[in-house]
Amino acid sequence: MSLKNLWHHRKVADGSAKACWVCYKPSTSVLITPDNKDFFYICVGHLSDRQFCQPDADEAAAAAARKKKEELDAEIEKVKKEYEEKQKAKREKRKEKVKDKDKDKEKEKDAKKTDEEEDKTDEKAKDDKIKELSKSKDQAQVNLGPRIFTLNKNFYQMRIDKIRNAEVAKRNRERLSNPANFPSPPSGLP
Structure with a gap:
């Protein structure tokens, strides 16, 4: 029996x-051959060993792309939060200015115009930054990490020996x- 040294990583339910x-610790990760002839449970930590x-090789590149995507998502969220905080602060300033400047309506009009211009420039900067980050995020592939592995020769030989022993x-048992x-x-x- 020929068993290819190609293993797909799968997850099972926590109850399984x-x-x-x-290491004999409970694990929900399974490595299985593409033809489903052999499988074994393995800790995620061993997969990085x-x-x-x-x-x-392709899977390793996909994992790097996933990390990059996560970083970009975090940066986009950060930009959005900063923008929202700036907008809140500006609204509060406007409310305070309106209360203080009821007497000076001309100054109020000028303040509104400058506030509107600042809002437009801030919003444009935010949109540009988000578009830039989104473009680079789209280039990154959406994968959850490497899913295809090859075992080192000693561990692969142990799997083959286990299958042969099970067949023997x-x-x-059939003979007996x-x-x-x-x-x-x-x-x-006699």
């Missing part, structure tokens, strides 16, 4: 967690359960 193949397995044990494989008792008298 089983012992990690390496270079001595255990390596991610596929199955054949032995078949009475035709045992010798018949003597039929003559």
Whole structure:
């Protein structure tokens, strides 16, 4: 039986967690072959261990793109919050100015014009920054991390040996359960 050294990372429900193949701690991550012939539970920490397995080259690039996307999302949120805080502060200033400047209506008109101009420039700057960040975010691929791995040769050989041993044990059980494989008792008298 030939087993390819290609493993896909899958997640299972928390209630279905089983012992990690390496450290025996409960884990919800599973590595499975594409043809579903073999699988084993593994901790996420072991997947990042270079001595255990390596991610596929394309998958590693996808993981880097995911990190970049998360950073861009965080930066966009930061820009939006800053803009909202500036707008709140300006509204409060306007309310205070309106109360203080009821007497000077001409100054109020000029203040409103400058406030409106500032609002437009701030909004334009915010929109430009968000567009720039969105463009670079769109370029990043949306993946949840590496999903395809290859095991190091020692661990891969251990998986192959385990499958072979299971096949041998199955054949032995079948042989023992078949009475035709045992010798018949003597039929003559001694």
